[in-house]
Amino acid sequence: MKKSIWKSNAVQSLLASLICIVLGLLIGYIVLLFINPAGAGKAIIAVIKNFMNYSRANLQLKNLGATLVKTAPLLMCALSVLFAYKVGLFNIGAAGQYTVGICASLYAALAWHWGWLACLLFAVAVSALWGTIPGLLKAYCNVNEVISGIMLNWIGLYTTNMILTNVKESTSPYTFHIANENPSAILPTLGLEKLFAGNTKVTVAVPLAIVLAIVISVILNKTRFGYELKATGGNKNAAKYAGMAEKRNIILTLAIAGALAGMGAALFYLTDYEQWQCTASSVPGMGFNGIAATFLGGLNPIGTIFSSYFIQHITTGGAYVDKTMYCSQISDLISSIIIYLCGFVLFLKFAMNSSIARREEKLAAAEKAANEQKGGDK
Amino acid sequence: MLLLVQYTLIFASVLMLVALGGCFSEHSGVINLGLEGIMVIGALGGALMMRYAPAGLSSFAMIALVVLCAVGFGVIYSSLLAVASINFKADQTIVGTALNMLGTAAATVIVKAINTAANPDDVSSTIQYVNQKKAFIVNIGSFQFNWFMVIAVIALIVAYVTLYKTRFGLRLMACGEHPQAAASVGINVLKMRWAGVLISGIFGGLGGICYILAGVSEWKFENGVAGFGFLALAVMIFGQWKPQRIALAALLFGLFRALSNVYTGFNFLVALNIPSTVYNMMPYIVSLIVLAFTSGSSRAPKAEGIPYDKSTR
Secondary structure (H helix, E strand, C coil): CCCCHHHCHHHHHHHHHHHHHHHHHHHHHHHHHHHCCCCHHHHHHHHHHHHHHCCCHHHHHHHHHHHHHHHHHHHHHHHHHHHHHHCCCCCCCHHHHHHHHHHHHHHHHHCCCCCHHHHHHHHHHHHHHHHHHHHHHHHHHCCCHHHHHHHHHHHHHHHHHHHHHHHECCCCCEECCHHHHCHHHCCCCCCHHHCCCCCCCCCCHHHHHHHHHHHHHHHHHHCHHHHHHHHHHHCHHHHHHCCCCHHHHHHHHHHHHHHHHHHHHHHHHCCCCCCCECCCCCCCCHHHHHHHHHHHCCCCHHHHHHHHHHHHHHHHHHHHCCCCCCCCCHHHHHHHHHHHHHCCHHHHHHHHHHHHHHHHHHHHHHHHHHHHHHHHHC | CHHHHHHHHHHHHHHHHHHHHHHHHHHCCCCCCCHHHHHHHHHHHHHHHHHHCCCCCCHHHHHHHHHHHHHHHHHHHHHHHHHHHHHCCCCHHHHHHHHHHHHHHHHHHHHHHHHHHHCCCCCCCEEECHHHHHHHEEEECCEEEEHHHHHHHHHHHHHHHHHHHCHHHHHHHHHHHCHHHHHHCCCCHHHHHHHHHHHHHHHHHHHHHHHHCCCCCEEEHHHCCCCHHHHHHHHHHHCCCCHHHHHHHHHHHHHHHHHHHHHHHCHHHHHHCCCHHHHHHHHHHHHHHHHHHHCCCCCCCCCCCCCCCCCCC
């Protein structure tokens, strides 16, 4: 019997993600209707259209570039969450690791005037160290990584504010522009700006993030190291029994997750797209949106590339809603609804599989009955 | 000094209320990481009530209405966690995280919509309740007594009695330890877990409104509740899932949180010349250290976090 394509895991994941997206947008639309029925349809379309809200082609390209610039860090945060999740760890601390990554890259660029590569590597190192803290606590003290991660998010935020105050403009709470202080710290564009109507913020960061997603996919699926990590996630005690260093694996995983998030921070802030606000009262949403992208991407590094783009697409699109009626946070609302719905994915897959099984059973029964009838006629 | 006591007591009340909520949910077998979001929504409910309450309400009626509204919002919101994690066996960590993000996002969208509708130039996510707040506060000399301190003590007693002295509480705890065994003697595990999560919604909502009434008279909903839901979870773990110990743990954490508000009142602390940011970080650092020392030997409910499946043993 031919294997139904609906049975394939990839198709089911894709279908489940699409259902989550459609339902998320639908609920977002209903919320808009409640706020003000007059402009709800227009607003949700503005969110979905994002850069296509512009009619001129080069403005569209420029704004597509802007969305891509922000997709790179989001993808890195999503990879950070994903990598840890494959090892059975929920890295909600990605937001904090991202924040200390910002701190390290901006301080190296603005205070020490390092080149971009040095700044990038410094951010990766600092965030990896930050990630080892919940790793050590988990491995040796059995502290739940979600709670320690949240605590470290806040500690990281306050530390970042404190340190970056040294390199901020005297009249505003924002840090200096890298372009004015130290142009050598800005990521090279490699001529990519020509593709996006001269948007010089589109740098090596975008292709680099995509390459890293592929690298993560290879590490997890094709190497012994990745296999050991996944085995540790599956059953810590069994991994230990099989001779794997389960404590080392947990610490290493969170260090790598931290490194990925920190790299995302450097890849974004070293474009000088945005400055850090030293009075920030909460960690950037990037790390949390990364969670949304991870689960929407069906827990697959390649799928995450697309889901990261989608999440960033609607987040940026939120800026285009009619501000006299709605606020841009409507996109945050939609992405959080999507994460909530992702919790139901397992159930959805189960429902799909059992409905397929039922149909096959019916078919088989009908075939059998038909055969018997033929037999009877003879 | 009096100010420190005042802030310690009010923050301890918040932490204790929310931690007790977590305690009920976890004893029934569901990890409630969404407490932070439940607090935000509870606070939203209470704040909306204060905003729309008719002027000239007696303070008792005001307190009753606000508390009722906060609790109602908390319970309704927690049912989102219950339906996903109990009936649909969803991953409790994902759903809890989603609820935290959803809580802040929804509250921001709702408050901004209300503010903009009232005044098109107002795009803030802030609700003010300067006058309404007075109903909750009794000035005894220079000490600001807050009725929520009493509510917290009552909640502690009720929680203790319910968990250890009633049939319901003992059955609830059985569902968190060994649901299959509980089911075998005729307890409806799903119902019990629903009850546990909804009770955590009651306490979470109460804690949320208590938190925004603690030191300020307006609240910006974009900020959520600054990790207080997670601090409460740390309090719960430090308190070993027992109400009486949770109360003590809450006092300790409340003290550190209060210090960041009032340390300027102590000459020797000012003389140390530590930046104020360090005091802001203090509760989180303390909780990390405390967790490092207590999590190893912790005695969590055995079946927490595992969806109930009839067919396993």
